[in-house]
Amino acid sequence: MSLLEMRHITRRFDDDTVAVDDLSLSIQPGEFFTLLGPSGCGKTTLLRMIAGFDDPDAGSLLLDGEELAGVPPEQRPVHTVFQSYALFPHMSVAENVAFPLRMASVRRAEREQRTREALEQVRLADFAHRRPDQLSGGQRQRVAVARALVNRPRLLLLDEPLAALDLKMREQMQIELISLQMEVGITFVYVTHDQGEALALSDRLAVMNNGRVEQVGDPSDVYEFPDTRFVADFIGTCNLLDGSVGQSETGLVYLDVPGLGPLGVASDASPRTGAPGTLAVRPEKVRIDARIEPATHENRLEGTVHDQLYLGDVTVYRIEITDGQLVEAMLPNTSARGERFFDFGDQVQLAWRHDAGRLLAD
Amino acid sequence: MTRAGSLQTEAVKRRLLVGLPTLVLLVLFAAPTLIMVLATFQFPDDFGGLAPAWYSDSDGVHLDLTLENYERFAGEAIYLKIFWRSLVYATLTTLFCAALAYPLAMFITRAPSRIRDLLVLLVILPFWSNFLIRVYAWMSILGPRSLFTEGLNGLLGWFGLGPVTLLFTPFAVIVGLVYVHLPFMVLPLYANLCRHDPAWLDAARDLGASPWKTFVGVTLPMSVPGLVAGSLLVFIPALGAFAVPDILGGAQGAMIGNLISDQFLSARDWPFGSTIAVALTLFVVFIAWLMTAVARRLPGGAAHAR
Ligand SMILES: Nc1ncnc2c1ncn2[C@@H]1O[C@H](COP(=O)(O)OP(=O)(O)OP(=O)(O)O)[C@@H](O)[C@H]1O
Ligand SMILES: [Mg+2]
Numbered sequence: 001m002s003l004l005e006m007r008h009i010t011r012r013f014d015d016d017t018v019a020v021d022d023l024s025l026s027i028q029p030g031e032f033f034t035l036l037g038p039s040g041c042g043k044t045t046l047l048r049m050i051a052g053f054d055d056p057d058a059g060s061l062l063l064d065g066e067e068l069a070g071v072p073p074e075q076r077p078v079h080t081v082f083q084s085y086a087l088f089p090h091m092s093v094a095e096n097v098a099f100p101l102r103m104a105s106v107r108r109a110e111r112e113q114r115t116r117e118a119l120e121q122v123r124l125a126d127f128a129h130r131r132p133d134q135l136s137g138g139q140r141q142r143v144a145v146a147r148a149l150v151n152r153p154r155l156l157l158l159d160e161p162l163a164a165l166d167l168k169m170r171e172q173m174q175i176e177l178i179s180l181q182m183e184v185g186i187t188f189v190y191v192t193h194d195q196g197e198a199l200a201l202s203d204r205l206a207v208m209n210n211g212r213v214e215q216v217g218d219p220s221d222v223y224e225f226p227d228t229r230f231v232a233d234f235i236g237t238c239n240l241l242d243g244s245v246g247q248s249e250t251g252l253v254y255l256d257v258p259g260l261g262p263l264g265v266a267s268d269a270s271p272r273t274g275a276p277g278t279l280a281v282r283p284e285k286v287r288i289d290a291r292i293e294p295a296t297h298e299n300r301l302e303g304t305v306h307d308q309l310y311l312g313d314v315t316v317y318r319i320e321i322t323d324g325q326l327v328e329a330m331l332p333n334t335s336a337r338g339e340r341f342f343d344f345g346d347q348v349q350l351a352w353r354h355d356a357g358r359l360l361a362d
Numbered sequence: 363m364t365r366a367g368s369l370q371t372e373a374v375k376r377r378l379l380v381g382l383p384t385l386v387l388l389v390l391f392a393a394p395t396l397i398m399v400l401a402t403f404q405f406p407d408d409f410g411g412l413a414p415a416w417y418s419d420s421d422g423v424h425l426d427l428t429l430e431n432y433e434r435f436a437g438e439a440i441y442l443k444i445f446w447r448s449l450v451y452a453t454l455t456t457l458f459c460a461a462l463a464y465p466l467a468m469f470i471t472r473a474p475s476r477i478r479d480l481l482v483l484l485v486i487l488p489f490w491s492n493f494l495i496r497v498y499a500w501m502s503i504l505g506p507r508s509l510f511t512e513g514l515n516g517l518l519g520w521f522g523l524g525p526v527t528l529l530f531t532p533f534a535v536i537v538g539l540v541y542v543h544l545p546f547m548v549l550p551l552y553a554n555l556c557r558h559d560p561a562w563l564d565a566a567r568d569l570g571a572s573p574w575k576t577f578v579g580v581t582l583p584m585s586v587p588g589l590v591a592g593s594l595l596v597f598i599p600a601l602g603a604f605a606v607p608d609i610l611g612g613a614q615g616a617m618i619g620n621l622i623s624d625q626f627l628s629a630r631d632w633p634f635g636s637t638i639a640v641a642l643t644l645f646v647v648f649i650a651w652l653m654t655a656v657a658r659r660l661p662g663g664a665a666h667a668r
Contacts, residue, residue: 051568073567086565090583099579103570147569 001065002026003187004050004155009059011045011211019045020056021211027155027189028204032181034190036198037208038234043191045211047157050189052076063154074103079148081158085140087132093143094119094128100151118150121180138169145177149184158190162197174200195235199223207231224282229360232280237316239286239327240360241279245271253359255279259322263299266355278360285356286329288317288342292349300351301327305342317342319350395643401636403427410630431637441621441638445645448617451532452601455539456547459596460589462540463547467588468581470548471555485548493542497609500538504528504610530612538606543599547592554588555581583660590657598646618642 004027011020019042027033035043048054050061052073061068068076079100087096097118101111119125122142132140141161148156161177162170178201181188192198198205199219206216207230215227226232229240243257248270254262255277265279294300303319306326315333318326329350331341342348405413405428416425435441470481488496503510506527515525528534558581566576604619611617618638625635 051564053564053567072572073564074570074572078568080565080568082561082565084559084561086559086561088562088565088580088584090580099566099571100569103575103579151570 003029003064004189005062005065006046006050007060007062009046009049009056009061011042011049011054011056018211020049022059023208023211023213024059025206025213025216027187030185030187031203032178032188032190032201034192034198034202034205035208036192036195036205036235039193041208042211043193043208044159046208047080047159047189047191050155051078051080051157077154079151079153079156081141081144081148081156081161083159083161083163085132085144085161087140087143087147089132092129092131093124093135096132096143097147097150099147104151106151114150118146121149121183122146122176137165138173141165141173142176145180149180149186152184153186156186156188158188160192161190162192163194170197177201199235207234209234225358226280226360229278229280232358232360237283237328239279239281239283241281241325241327243277243279245273245275245277247273252354253277255359257325259325260301263357264297264354265357265359267359269359269361271359271361275361279357280360281352281357283316283328283330284314286327286350286352288319288329288331288348288350290346290348292351295351297354298351299354299357300349302347302349303327305344305346305348307344308340308342310340315340317348319348321350398636399640401633402431402640403429404633405430406631406633410632412632431634434634435637435641444616444621445618445641448601448619451536451539451607451617452597452603454536455543455600456593456597458536458540459544459547460593463544463551463592464585464589467548467551467555470552471558482549482552485545485552488545494605494609497538497542497606500534500541501529501609504534504537529610530615532611532615534610535607535615535617538610539600539603542603542606543596546595546599550591550595551585551588554585554591558584586657586660590653594650594653597649601646601649602642 004025006023006025009020009023010018012018021042023042023046035046037043045054049056050068052068052071055069063076063078088099091099094115098111098115101114106114116125116128119128122145124139124142124146127135127139127143132143135143141164144161145158158177162173165173174197177188177190190198190201202219204216204218205222207214207222209230215222215231217225222231223235226235226238232238232240241255241257241260241263243255243260243263246254246256246262248254248267251266251268252264253267253269253271254264256262257279263279271277292300301319301321303321306318306320308318309316310333313333314330316328316330318328320326327350335341400415401412404415405426407413413426415427416423418424466485470478470485473481502508505511506529511528514528518524518526562580562584563576566580567573571579601617602619602622603617604623607615607617607620608623622635622638622642625631625638629635
């Protein structure tokens with residue numbers, strides 16, 4: 001049985017804003033689940049409904065199979081790490097962490113013991129007597145996590161907990177969160193608009209847009225096999241080539257893309273000939289060379305280097321195939337001295353396998 | 363202008379900025395206080411005012427000072443009794459103000475932002491009309507023939523309880539004091555409460571605190587500085603009040619303020635009036651020190667900030 005079941009949840013604000021729109025998801029026990037989506041797509045609204053601060057206008061939430069409607073936040077075995085951390089400024093670090101235990105009337109000796117353990121878990125044992133305003137951002141964040149975990153909730157909600165940290169700190173905290181989650185075995189529901197974070201942290205993730213779920217799956221599934229144009233575009237970068245369905249054979253569809261000709265793409269679907277379609281292919285799947293031998297199961301195009309973006313570890317080349325139609329290809333910078341392989345205006349050839357692309361219906 | 367020159371004018375400006383208010387305080391506050399303290403050792407003049415502090419004769423200059431006023435103040439039970447009564451009235455006033463202001467300040471804080479400023483304006487609106495008129499208004503509200511009093515007595519009679527007199531009782535004095543001082547409690551409390559992060563409340567509820575425990579464990583301790591500021595702003599003027607007890611308290615309701623004004627206006631004994639005033643000032647300073655010292659140690663207090 002899934003731990004948390006969201007069924008057709010809808011939440012409207014002032015009639016015209018639909019923050020969460022007929023959303024259904026189920027979260028399995030013990031998993032690190034991420035809600036990923038752009039700003040304003042309804043992530044926080046959904047989280048607040050799970051925590052009990054807000055009620056859905058329609059639909060139901062079930063935790064361990066039991067309806068959550070009408071259960072006040074303090075009685076839900078769900079704790080939250082807030083984006084602003086919301087530490088209590090008048091309490092020391094240890095008092096903050098002990099707060100949920102105090103509210104649950106845990107005896108003093110056990111309370112102190114568990115508080116100490118929780119602080120050790122987040123490597124803050126030496127800071128127990130500090131005030132929150134005497135801590136760095138990363139330390140505060142760890143206090144917030146310790147405080148939310150100390151009373152062993154069934155579910156931990158984290159609303160963009162790393163957004164306020166700098167890049168280095170964020171990467172370090174990501175690693176710590178993963179190992180912490182494995183250690184405590186508590187189900188995490190993590191909210192972020194950072195796709196890199198979502199891919200790195202999650203067991204499974206749901207991509208949200210306009211209050212709806214666009215796709216659910218494990219990170220590589222969602223990255224490699226985006227179901228919709230929005231997902232392909234939002235996670236990483238993706239070449240999106242619009243065309244119409246031409247001939248098709250078993251497992252393979254040819255898409256007629258204006259200016260590029262028919263391009264093969266592996267697909268189990270058998271769309272109607274002439275239906276609109278989009279071919280999505282990630283830049284790192286596209287090979288680029290001065291000459292590429294034609295091969296079966298591959299699409300091959302010719303073009304000129306339009307511009308290039310040197311990113312250190314990789315270079316992104318944008319190749320102009322016909323007037324205005326650009327295809328991006330990414331190449332690792334493997335040369336010993338960092339010379340570029342191609343220059344502006346070079347004639348090059350591109351190729352990618354049929355099964356490296358993805359046919360999007362919408 | 364050279365860099366050094368501009369630095370110098372900066373320093374001069376800064377000194378003026380600090381110096382002017384200091385000078386004003388010295389002239390308007392410290393000097394009168396010193397004059398008052400000196401007055402407590404002087405003799406009254408025949409028709410009010412102060413007798414000179416020294417006289418000179420053929421032997422030279424003699425100080426003409428006395429400790430009589432302090433002896434009189436400490437020696438007569440009536441003064442201590444009035445002091446005590448004032449303390450009780452001021453304390454009750456502070457407590458009632460806090461009890462009334464807290465929910466009100468919380469209500470304003472949580473009101474939609476559109477009407478919040480309007481509500482604050484309503485709290486200070488009474489200041490726009492004259493203080494004495496407002497107190498006299500209470501006189502007619504609490505008077506024996508008023509709708510309020512007759513309604514109350516009608517209700518009490520229904521339960522077989524005797525009619526009560528409201529005006530010229532301690533009750534009337536405290537009602538008047540609470541009414542007059544309420545805004546001084548509401549405003550600092552509101553200023554404090556609106557700086558509370560709403561996320562604290564969510565976090566407390568989220569971590570298992572009922573609304574009541576959230577209030578006791580988070581909101582209340584964090585509002586201690588506001589409560590202390592409000593209490594000082596209410597307690598100190600309430601302790602020295604004289605118009606309210608004069609108008610609403612009648613003969614039995616006199617407070618220290620009445621005692622002092624009587625000495626100056628009726629008895630024409632300025633030295634003794636000054637003595638009572640000095641005693642009051644010392645007492646107020648002590649109370650203010652005590653309250654801030656206690657507040658510093660409480661959870662939301664300054665000893666814990668920053
Ligand atoms: N209390 C509210 N009243 C009115 N509209 C609201 C309220 N809360 C959220 N909204 C609207 O609902 C939509 C979703 O908001 P939400 O805060 O859930 O987005 P989010 O995905 O968390 O965004 P972000 O990444 O910026 O935090 C937004 O359009 C927002 O303006
Ligand atoms: Mg949000």
